Amino acid sequence: MRLSAIHMLAASAAPVRAFVASAAPSVARFAGGSSGIFSGARQGLRGAVLASKARPVSRTMRMANSQRLGDPIGQMMDKTDVFIFDCDGVIWKGDSLIEGVPSVLDRLRQAGKRIFFVTNNSTKSRKGYKSKFDSLGLSVEPEEIFSSSFAAAAYLEQTRFKDTGKKVYIVGEVGIEEELDLIGVPHFGGPSDGSKGVELKPGFALPHDENVGAVVVGFDRMINYYKIQYAQLCINENPGCEFIATNTDAVTHLTDAQEWAGNGAMVGAIKGCTGVEPTIVGKPGPLMIDYIIQKYNVERSRICMVGDRLDTDVLFGANNGLMSILTLSGVTTEEKLLSPENKINPDYYVNSINDFFPFYT
Amino acid sequence: MRLSAIHMLAASAAPVRAFVASAAPSVARFAGGSSGIFSGARQGLRGAVLASKARPVSRTMRMANSQRLGDPIGQMMDKTDVFIFDCDGVIWKGDSLIEGVPSVLDRLRQAGKRIFFVTNNSTKSRKGYKSKFDSLGLSVEPEEIFSSSFAAAAYLEQTRFKDTGKKVYIVGEVGIEEELDLIGVPHFGGPSDGSKGVELKPGFALPHDENVGAVVVGFDRMINYYKIQYAQLCINENPGCEFIATNTDAVTHLTDAQEWAGNGAMVGAIKGCTGVEPTIVGKPGPLMIDYIIQKYNVERSRICMVGDRLDTDVLFGANNGLMSILTLSGVTTEEKLLSPENKINPDYYVNSINDFFPFYT
Structure with missing residues (x-):
């Protein structure tokens, strides 16, 4: 069994440094014997995303074999019908597929989730991106691709x-x-x-x-x-x-x-x-989300944006009333996410989207 | 005798359109039988330049043969030791010298005024600009040229x-x-x-x-x-x-x-x-003015910036505590200057710098 972690962010007056000092290793991944269940209400978390004075607090969790009520992965899956993935830094890096991604996408589809891929890269059309997905061994429909x-x-x-x-x-x-x-x-x-x-x-x-x-x-x-x-x-x-x-x-x-x-x-x-x-027209503008909601008749609050950038992906999610997950597999470090200077907080963060299904890979 | 005009701007609550309607032709140039002497205090005028709610009011004046106390040209000349000229639209347009300019510059020098030329065009050095002045038949020193x-x-x-x-x-x-x-x-x-x-x-x-x-x-x-x-x-x-x-x-x-x-x-x-x-480092930043003041030991309030652009030249003058004259020989029309949308007002405006000496040309 591979241990992994999904992290939640909540608003708190406690400074990050103090928290890290008193609860180290708060950001240790794959570590055993960690803290238990964090069951903060989603309503409370949403407010943290854009609150400019909110300080992020990291809580690491080792997941048990079974999904328990209140565990972050279960919460997130239960509340999401649609996952919108940024591509670079989430699905691939440059020309290399991020390990484990095909299996994660398959499992999401099996679980009945609808999947879209958005990218601000305008150098390719949908058709051009389809070729890139194909070349990486990922089977997607052109309609699932939203390039800028x-x-x-x-x-x-x-x-x-x-x-x-x-x-x-x-x-x-x-x-x-x-x-x-x-x-x-x-x-x-x-x-x-x-x-x-x-x-x-x-x-x-x-x-x-x-x-x-x-x-x-x-x-x-x-x-x-x-x-x-x-x-x-x-x-x-x-x-x-x-x-x-x-x-x-x-x-x-x-x-x-x-x-x-x-x-x-x-x-x-x-x-x-x-x-x-x-x-x-691309991220963080609302056009693509409005288009998806209208065309596929999905509920805004049941869409989760997954990306590797705070100032585009996570902000895009927040500005459009979506849930958001930051993945550390791209350009954003955990240090940057948790620094007091950062005012843009996702609802959850993960090492990579492999953490969505940590017990099956 | 060629009649010409120098125009002054003052803050007023009266809307421009109403003024134009009641005092037409307020912007007629070279017109006979016009309004008389306007002797607004300079202190009052300075405040108008950046006052965002001030509405500009145009007062046109036909000048008599002799300079009288209170006439705008006399006032302006008396209060100015240094003229800083923008080049394009003031001295030349593209590769063509604006007519009458050599004579105006000669007369300013004869009157003991110090002259500088500033240009935001960085494609030439001082030396390069000297060649351009030479080719147009204008004799200037490299030290008088402040290119960006x-x-x-x-x-x-x-x-x-x-x-x-x-x-x-x-x-x-x-x-x-x-x-x-x-x-x-x-x-x-x-x-x-x-x-x-x-x-x-x-x-x-x-x-x-x-x-x-x-x-x-x-x-x-x-x-x-x-x-x-x-x-x-x-x-x-x-x-x-x-x-x-x-x-x-x-x-x-x-x-x-x-x-x-x-x-x-x-x-x-x-x-x-x-x-x-x-x-x-160029206009509208303060660097060039500070440099001139320090190097040539001149008084800031006795420097007059002459340019054809509101958002660079006139703003540059205002931001640096200088007097300012807008010339209509470049990109700014009188309509734009006097429109209610324009919030940047020079102390004076002229058709071209020939209006500095309207009775001798």
């Missing part, structure tokens, strides 16, 4: 953009192009403008299409001044032109060896030359 | 950056390189990184120099993902690494035919992937 490229298309569909007869200018990669093709919205820019520059001579103006009604900005490794200027002209000079950001993540994981500047950079560039705030 | 590239170097000198033995990474063009060379601070990046890309393969990390102690971000037509990522790594991973912005202008005038995305885009990109706010 799809979210941009879903937003344009929801707002009946096609009816305006206008076009989209893309700062971003192929994922956005593929999703816009699927909904029949004309677009240009993106990879095709990756090697364009501007010619500067007296009297020169970069011509731009006055029929662009929206600029969609996603992560773009080929960002350049031409694209920035083109986007600026559309947003500043075309009346009513929308500025849509797939997401604003500061950093992302292009490779698992370091953090890479994320779409926060591309969106920041366009904000910086227009003074306009974008509509954010 | 020079301001970045002045800041690094003021903070004894050289003593740290560290290097500067540049997102920007040759102006910053030339100014850093003059103060002997080692640097890299800038134009040399203009065609670099990132290679993405599993496990790949972009190596970066841990001895970079400051990233200077100026306007950069060759901005790319490599530079953004390099800057992100230095700022996020090198302890104490500074993030210095030459300026954050949303748009700039690379050519006179349209507005071009300005350094707000480059700075926005780096802010967006680091979450760090930069130290801004």
Whole structure:
């Protein structure tokens, strides 16, 4: 039997350091002889998520073989119909599947839970992500995948953009192009403008299409001044032109060896030359959750967001009235989660989603 | 005799539209038979500049042949020892000198006024700007030119950056390189990184120099993902690494035919992937004014900032305790200045700086 742990967070006036000192090893994982059952009411816990003065307190629990009333895993499973998983840092890291994940997903499906995967990475479409899941040996349906490229298309569909007869200018990669093709919205820019520059001579103006009604900005490794200027002209000079950001993540994981500047950079560039705030369609915006609730007729309070980032995933859950679980298998350390500076607290946290079924793996 | 006008702004509870209706044509320039002498106390006017609820009221004045006590031009000249001119939109537009400017500058010098030129354009050094002034037939000293590239170097000198033995990474063009060379601070990046890309393969990390102690971000037509990522790594991973912005202008005038995305885009990109706010050394930051006051021993209240932008030039004057004049020869229209939405008011405004000497040109 492999021992594992699920952790709960609750608001408390007790400072973390004092707690750690008096109850060490409060964060020891897989340790025997630990503390027992913690049965804090969920209502009380929800309030902790955004309470800016709340200090998180960690309580570690070794689970018994049987699920007992009041144990955190049982509570969480009982209260959840839908799990929404962030991908990078939760399902995989870079190009490597996190060990044990296929079995966890199978067991959740067997238990009747509905599963979705959300990712702020807009460089792939749903179809592109399906290939990535396939290549990692994970069987998922395209409809279970909510990439921010799809979210941009879903937003344009929801707002009946096609009816305006206008076009989209893309700062971003192929994922956005593929999703816009699927909904029949004309677009240009993106990879095709990756090697364009501007010619500067007296009297020169970069011509731009006055029929662009929206600029969609996603992560773009080929960002350049031409694209920035083109986007600026559309947003500043075309009346009513929308500025849509797939997401604003500061950093992302292009490779698992370091953090890479994320779409926060591309969106920041366009904000910086227009003074306009974008509509954010990915996390932590509400669009994807509203879409899932409406399309699949699920209850908001019975959805649990599972992610590895406090300021996107957990905040996304909190802002949208969902339960949330932080997994330490990605970018957030337990130290950061439990530090007094952190004001964003999930309902639960785990080492990895393997901890959902600690006794069967 | 050519008639011209200098306009004063004062705080008033009277809405602009009502005033315009009752005193039309309040903004007519060069019109005969107009209103007389306006002798509002300067102390009262200063308060109007940043008062967020103040509504601007325009009073137009036709000047008589002689300067009379209480006339705006006389008042302004009497109270000013130093004129600080923004360049683009004030002295020139793109590559064309604004008509009459050489004569105005000559007359100011003859009247014993000290003159400086400030520009947020960091693509040229002081030396580079001297060439531009020369090519337009304007004789100025390099010491009279305060480009934001020079301001970045002045800041690094003021903070004894050289003593740290560290290097500067540049997102920007040759102006910053030339100014850093003059103060002997080692640097890299800038134009040399203009065609670099990132290679993405599993496990790949972009190596970066841990001895970079400051990233200077100026306007950069060759901005790319490599530079953004390099800057992100230095700022996020090198302890104490500074993030210095030459300026954050949303748009700039690379050519006179349209507005071009300005350094707000480059700075926005780096802010967006680091979450760090930069130290801004150009307008509207105080550095250049403090430098002038200290170096030339002039009185702050006797300095007048002359520019064509409300949110940089006039705000820069107001924030630094200077007088300010808006000229309509650049990007700001009288309509925008006098609209109820505008909360940034100069002490005076003119059609162009030719209005400083309307009777001699």
